[in-house]
Amino acid sequence: MNLSVLIFKIFIFPGFLFLLVTALFLHWLDRKLIARFHGRVGPPWYQPLADLVKLFAKEDILPSGTNLIFAALLPLISFASVLTASFYLPIAIQSTPSFQGDFIVLMFLLSMPSLMYFLAGWVTQGVYSVIGGNRSLLQYFSYEVLFLLAMSGTAIASGSWSLADIRLAQLKEGPFIFPQVVGFLLSLAGLIGKLKREPYDIPKAKSEVIAGALTEFSGKKLALWYLTIQLQTVVGLSFLIHCFFSGFWQMNTIGGFFIFFLLLVILQGILSAISAIYARLRIDQLIHLNWNIFIPLTLLHNIYILLI
Amino acid sequence: MNNILLKIRSYFYLLPNIVEALFSKPETIDYPAVTHRLSESYRGSVRIIAENCVGCGLCVRDCPAAALTLEKDSKHSFRLIHYRDQCTSCGQCELSCKFDSIYLNNTYQKASANRKDFFEVLVDKTMKK
Amino acid sequence: MSKITVPIGPQHPLLKEPLSFLVSLEGEKVMDSTLRLGYVHRGIEKLAEQRTYIQNVYLIERICGICSHIHSTTYCQSVEALLNLEVPKRGLYIRMLLCELERVHSHLLWLGVLAKNIGLNTLFMYAWRDREIVLKIMEEISGGRVSHAVNIIGGVRVDLNDKHLSLLHKGLQELKKRIEEILRSIENDRGFQARTRNIGQLSLEEIKRYCVVGPVARASGLDIDIRRDAPYAAYDELSFEVPLMTEGDVWARSVLRILETIQAIRLCTQIINNLPDGSISVPAPRRVPAGEVVSRAEAPRGEVFYYMRSDGSQNPARLKIRTPTLTTLITLPGQLKNMQMADVSAVIAGVDLCIACGDR
Numbered sequence: 201m202n203l204s205v206l207i208f209k210i211f212i213f214p215g216f217l218f219l220l221v222t223a224l225f226l227h228w229l230d231r232k233l234i235a236r237f238h239g240r241v242g243p244p245w246y247q248p249l250a251d252l253v254k255l256f257a258k259e260d261i262l263p264s265g266t267n268l269i270f271a272a273l274l275p276l277i278s279f280a281s282v283l284t285a286s287f288y289l290p291i292a293i294q295s296t297p298s299f300q301g302d303f304i305v306l307m308f309l310l311s312m313p314s315l316m317y318f319l320a321g322w323v324t325q326g327v328y329s330v331i332g333g334n335r336s337l338l339q340y341f342s343y344e345v346l347f348l349l350a351m352s353g354t355a356i357a358s359g360s361w362s363l364a365d366i367r368l369a370q371l372k373e374g375p376f377i378f379p380q381v382v383g384f385l386l387s388l389a390g391l392i393g394k395l396k397r398e399p400y401d402i403p404k405a406k407s408e409v410i411a412g413a414l415t416e417f418s419g420k421k422l423a424l425w426y427l428t429i430q431l432q433t434v435v436g437l438s439f440l441i442h443c444f445f446s447g448f449w450q451m452n453t454i455g456g457f458f459i460f461f462l463l464l465v466i467l468q469g470i471l472s473a474i475s476a477i478y479a480r481l482r483i484d485q486l487i488h489l490n491w492n493i494f495i496p497l498t499l500l501h502n503i504y505i506l507l508i
Numbered sequence: 509m510n511n512i513l514l515k516i517r518s519y520f521y522l523l524p525n526i527v528e529a530l531f532s533k534p535e536t537i538d539y540p541a542v543t544h545r546l547s548e549s550y551r552g553s554v555r556i557i558a559e560n561c562v563g564c565g566l567c568v569r570d571c572p573a574a575a576l577t578l579e580k581d582s583k584h585s586f587r588l589i590h591y592r593d594q595c596t597s598c599g600q601c602e603l604s605c606k607f608d609s610i611y612l613n614n615t616y617q618k619a620s621a622n623r624k625d626f627f628e629v630l631v632d633k634t635m636k637k
Numbered sequence: 638m639s640k641i642t643v644p645i646g647p648q649h650p651l652l653k654e655p656l657s658f659l660v661s662l663e664g665e666k667v668m669d670s671t672l673r674l675g676y677v678h679r680g681i682e683k684l685a686e687q688r689t690y691i692q693n694v695y696l697i698e699r700i701c702g703i704c705s706h707i708h709s710t711t712y713c714q715s716v717e718a719l720l721n722l723e724v725p726k727r728g729l730y731i732r733m734l735l736c737e738l739e740r741v742h743s744h745l746l747w748l749g750v751l752a753k754n755i756g757l758n759t760l761f762m763y764a765w766r767d768r769e770i771v772l773k774i775m776e777e778i779s780g781g782r783v784s785h786a787v788n789i790i791g792g793v794r795v796d797l798n799d800k801h802l803s804l805l806h807k808g809l810q811e812l813k814k815r816i817e818e819i820l821r822s823i824e825n826d827r828g829f830q831a832r833t834r835n836i837g838q839l840s841l842e843e844i845k846r847y848c849v850v851g852p853v854a855r856a857s858g859l860d861i862d863i864r865r866d867a868p869y870a871a872y873d874e875l876s877f878e879v880p881l882m883t884e885g886d887v888w889a890r891s892v893l894r895i896l897e898t899i900q901a902i903r904l905c906t907q908i909i910n911n912l913p914d915g916s917i918s919v920p921a922p923r924r925v926p927a928g929e930v931v932s933r934a935e936a937p938r939g940e941v942f943y944y945m946r947s948d949g950s951q952n953p954a955r956l957k958i959r960t961p962t963l964t965t966l967i968t969l970p971g972q973l974k975n976m977q978m979a980d981v982s983a984v985i986a987g988v989d990l991c992i993a994c995g996d997r
Contacts, residue, residue: 480757
């Protein structure tokens with residue numbers, strides 16, 4: 201393909217601009233749904249965009265003694281890793297290059313932002329940042345494992361570690377959601393833990409550690425952090441949809457695109473409802489819930505999938 | 509049976525409430541597109557019926573915020589001045605007045621960046637020489 | 638593990654009012670804490686000596702925003718005792734109505750703050766949505782949502798007509814339904830209980846040693862309530878219950894406050910059903926004869942204690958105020974030992990501090 205088509209595909213659709221618009225739209229949907237659950241009116245549609253524009257205009261100061269190079273590199277690395285992760289996922293029902301093991305590469309790229317979040321707390325050396333960073337590291341060790349194990353059920357059922365093969369297996373046998381409902385719910389729990397949403401938002405609990413590891417950031421760096429978190433939601437949800445629901449559409453069709461978008465909206469609605477119902481868990485309750493209840497369930501579920 | 513249902517619901521207790529709130533009218537208003545109406549008994553600005561005022565000074569004496577001042581030249585020549593930035597709209601002047609002249613209505617005043625907007629001459633019964 | 642000192646400092650999203658609390662952590666466990674007050678000290682007791690008795694009614698109301706009417710009730714009671722005035726029954730009933738409405742308002746506000754600090758934002762929004770009903774009623778009756786200015790020395794200055802009474806009937810019925818729904822949510826929701834059960838327990842001996850009053854004391858088993866033990870303002874003509882619990886943790890305090898709210902609604906219904914006729918105030922002289930008097934009332938947070946001495950002029954000679962928050966503040970460093978950092982917010986929110994009352 202020639203250069204202009206390539207640039208269009210990378211930057212506009214289904215590349216950078218499309219991802220940005222989807223991330224802002226899902227973020228707005230989240231805030232509007234949670235507001236309606238509370239009985240409030242909620243923000244207008246341009247609110248996430250307005251927040252981003254405002255952040256770009258703010259002053260960018262950090263405490264003295266911070267390593268300025270690292271503080272500037274960390275948001276860039278996390279943003280870049282999430283964008284690279286979206287390269288392998290067919291988010292807009294396009295055909296993507298796929299190879300054996302890209303499942304694991306995708307997992308690794310999606311877990312980079314959590315590591316960078318912890319390092320951000322460490323680099324800025326505030327009291328609240330260090331505590332938030334430590335808590336997020338504990339959460340990272342637990343919920344990444346849960347996410348990986350729960351999603352591996354689909355890889356086991358399709359017999360390979362490649363995203364294209366997972367999709368082909370679903371086209372043959374039907375979407376994986378129906379035999380693997382438990383796995384789907386557990387991977388949703390793992391995704392909530394990765395994204396640090398309520399009820400697992402203890403690293404950035406506003407009433408204890410003001411903003412967690414990102415307390416001292418402001419301006420363009422904070423805008424990049426927020427964009428990373430919102431993009432992580434889009435990429436994580438698309439990953440889930442691809443692995444569990446992929447038998448419902450054909451590639452490169454308009455109908456498939458709409459079904460994919462509808463599934464994104466429904467899953468975001470489920471995430472918002474979970475955020476509204478549950479209270480924030482303490483860090484020891486989080487770890488107990490993960491290692492004593494979720495992981496054994498996932499292992500049993502994977503053994504069951506292996507046997508059938 | 510009710511007990512078992514309650515036990516199951518306790519894992520996600522607020523779910524029926526949030527579904528009900530999703531489909532009802534929200535409790536907040538979309539200000540400033542929709543305005544809010546004040547009640548009639550709201551204590552707002554200090555107003556005066558100037559004919560009734562005789563300059564006795566009871567309201568000045570009882571105001572807790574020292575927001576009223578009386579400048580008297582002689583028994584029938586005086587000015588009553590109200591400092592609106594000191595006033596807390598408590599309504600004690602309305603209680604103290606024995607001649608039914610000073611009262612509070614339910615309008616509030618807009619903010620202003622100019623200190624002179626808050627200096628109000630309520631009654632001016634000075635005799636011109 | 639290293640020691641960190643976390644300032645739950647003068648400004649923090651956890652606190653409603655400024656309070657300096659330095660917590661030293663080791664890992665996630667709290668080792669020690671120090672408390673500093675005085676950020677909202679305005680010198681109200683000294684200011685009260687320089688103003689007349691009539692002007693002080695409005696000054697005393699501004700000690701606290703949530704318990705403003707109770708403070709002015711206690712003040713007016715003490716001046717009326719010095720003047721030997723007998724307030725007519727209708728005035729006393731209207732005073733009690735606003736006291737109980739303020740209790741409902743204060744407890745709903747506190748529940749929202751506790752839920753927000755735990756992370757349950759939905760309960761916060763629901764409690765504050767129900768609080769709007771009470772605020773609308775109070776605005777219709779008195780003219781202000783939070784600062785009512787209803788009391789004068791010698792009675793009250795607003796009267797209830799039929800429109801107010803019908804508004805009250807409808808509002809109280811709606812409120813009763815919603816608060817019972819909130820009570821069921823607190824008793825049954827597992828997330829709320831996981832964050833509040835067995836946290837911040839105070840035993841009965843500690844309560845007695847620190848002289849704690851109010852819902853914190855009643856949640857640990859101490860049965861005191863000024864409205865029943867030393868009735869003021871016609872409380873002896875109404876019937877109500879004083880709830881009591883024995884666990885003493887944050888969950889017991891929550892359930893106790895909601896039960897108190899239900900009793901307060903019951904009291905309001907009795908008041909508007911049995912409102913006597915007559916005048917609402919008697920005229921009061923400006924000079925108060927010399928003497929000293931002690932007056933108490935039951936604020937939403939406990940017992941409020943006023944000592945007033947007058948020397949025959951138009952200004953009080955000495956006014957001493959002891960608010961209930963001071964007693965609960967002293968117990969806080971003891972409660973927070975050996976606790977996790979995440980529970981600090983639940984305890985501080987659960988004990989319902991009103992620092993403006995405490996600092997005066």
